[in-house]
Amino acid sequence: MDGRIGTVTLPTKTQIRLAPKVVLHDHLDGGLRPTTIVELAREVGHTLPAEGAEALGRWFAESADSGSLERYLETFEHTVAVMQTRAGLVRVAREFVEDLVADGVVYAEVRYAPEQHVAQGLSLDEVVAAVQEGLEAGVAAAERPIVVRQLLTAMRHRARSMEIAQLAVEWRDRGVAGFDIAGAEAGYPPTRHLDAFEYLQRENSHFTIHAGEAFGLPSIWEAIQWCGADRLGHGVRIIDDIEVADDGSVKLGRLAAYVRDTRIPLEMCPSSNVQTGAATSIAEHPIGLLTKLRFRVTVNTDNRLMSRTTMTDEMAALVEAFGYGWEDLRWFTVNAMKSAFLPFDERLALIDEVIKPAYAELIAG
Ligand SMILES: O=c1[nH]cnc2c1ncn2[C@H]1C[C@H](O)[C@@H](CO)O1
Numbered sequence: 001m002d003g004r005i006g007t008v009t010l011p012t013k014t015q016i017r018l019a020p021k022v023v024l025h026d027h028l029d030g031g032l033r034p035t036t037i038v039e040l041a042r043e044v045g046h047t048l049p050a051e052g053a054e055a056l057g058r059w060f061a062e063s064a065d066s067g068s069l070e071r072y073l074e075t076f077e078h079t080v081a082v083m084q085t086r087a088g089l090v091r092v093a094r095e096f097v098e099d100l101v102a103d104g105v106v107y108a109e110v111r112y113a114p115e116q117h118v119a120q121g122l123s124l125d126e127v128v129a130a131v132q133e134g135l136e137a138g139v140a141a142a143e144r145p146i147v148v149r150q151l152l153t154a155m156r157h158r159a160r161s162m163e164i165a166q167l168a169v170e171w172r173d174r175g176v177a178g179f180d181i182a183g184a185e186a187g188y189p190p191t192r193h194l195d196a197f198e199y200l201q202r203e204n205s206h207f208t209i210h211a212g213e214a215f216g217l218p219s220i221w222e223a224i225q226w227c228g229a230d231r232l233g234h235g236v237r238i239i240d241d242i243e244v245a246d247d248g249s250v251k252l253g254r255l256a257a258y259v260r261d262t263r264i265p266l267e268m269c270p271s272s273n274v275q276t277g278a279a280t281s282i283a284e285h286p287i288g289l290l291t292k293l294r295f296r297v298t299v300n301t302d303n304r305l306m307s308r309t310t311m312t313d314e315m316a317a318l319v320e321a322f323g324y325g326w327e328d329l330r331w332f333t334v335n336a337m338k339s340a341f342l343p344f345d346e347r348l349a350l351i352d353e354v355i356k357p358a359y360a361e362l363i364a365g
């Protein structure tokens with residue numbers, strides 16, 4: 001494909017890869033290289049569900065492509081198993097950054113649940129330190145500048161969120177930018193972790209909440225109006241509060257209006273949503289309508305291994321499905337940078353000095 005539809009030139013994959021991109025929702029334990037999993041599994045004696053890196057990569061993608069978030073999450077057993085040692089965590093984090101750099105990402109927030117990496121005796125603090133060491137090694141070795149921060153996730157079906165929130169605050173000046181909760185959504189409302197969110201608010205800290213992915217509006221409403229989430233992980237089901245009439249007129253319910261009016265960022269992950277059944281296809285993904293309605297939409301990968309994707313792939317898929325041009329890709333990227341859990345002056349510097357000049361050139365052709 002030469003990237004032309006009629007007389008309009010659409011961004012090609014090769015061009016998109018070179019454009020600066022920002023990812024806010026990218027799980028460390030969802031982005032390992034299959035080759036690394038094979039090697040680490042051999043070292044620690046973990047039995048994998050497929051032989052060899054290629055078959056394993058396929059296994060992750062096929063198993064995650066299940067139509068259910070719960071089954072999608074089962075695949076993480078095999079990544080988490082090889083991320084239980086300091087060396088394993090350092091390596092995975094370093095390679096994670098290398099892959100982001102190769103994808104043209106200039107700012108990334110990398111999330112994972114420290115409580116899932118203590119099975120072989122590491123303390124929570126040692127886990128965060130190992131990940132930070134790997135991320136910094138990746139940044140130091142990068143050919144192009146990249147800024148990377150950690151988000152510490154607590155698992156919503158467990159009861160360690162307060163501890164993890166405290167850990168995020170302890171590490172706030174050493175590479176951790178915020179907090180998140182993840183895992184099965186149905187049956188585990190965000191208010192189960194209200195004490196952790198209230199603590200973070202008192203500490204002037206930042207957090208996002210996975211909400212509106214496998215459960216609907218009540219989950220989003222709790223995340224925002226009870227817990228005070230700064231951003232929504234996915235948030236796709238906000239579409240349930242939007243009515244589009246046959247004549248094309250649109251009516252927002254009170255929650256959708258609140259989300260749009262207060263510019264709450266939506267960390268949208270199109271491919272992941274198709275795999276878990278939160279959306280039927282990329283072309284029918286609510287991101288199309290939400291973008292048209294100017295919600296604060298950002299584009300993300302969620303789990304590059306399980307979805308066999310990259311930021312470049314996600315953006316290219318959106319270009320193909322919706323005909324987006326460079327202005328649209330710049331808008332997603334600036335939205336994401338504005339929504340980052342990084343100090344305002346640092347966000348502005350990346351927007352003014354890195355993102356806008358690069359897109360200005362791309363738009364000029
Ligand atoms: O999209 C997701 N929704 C809910 N939970 C998720 C998603 N992607 C990954 N997780 C879980 C599985 C990981 O083990 C955990 C921490 O990264 O977060």
Ligand SMILES: [Zn+2]
Nearest residue numbers: 182210233302
């Ligand atoms: Zn996620």
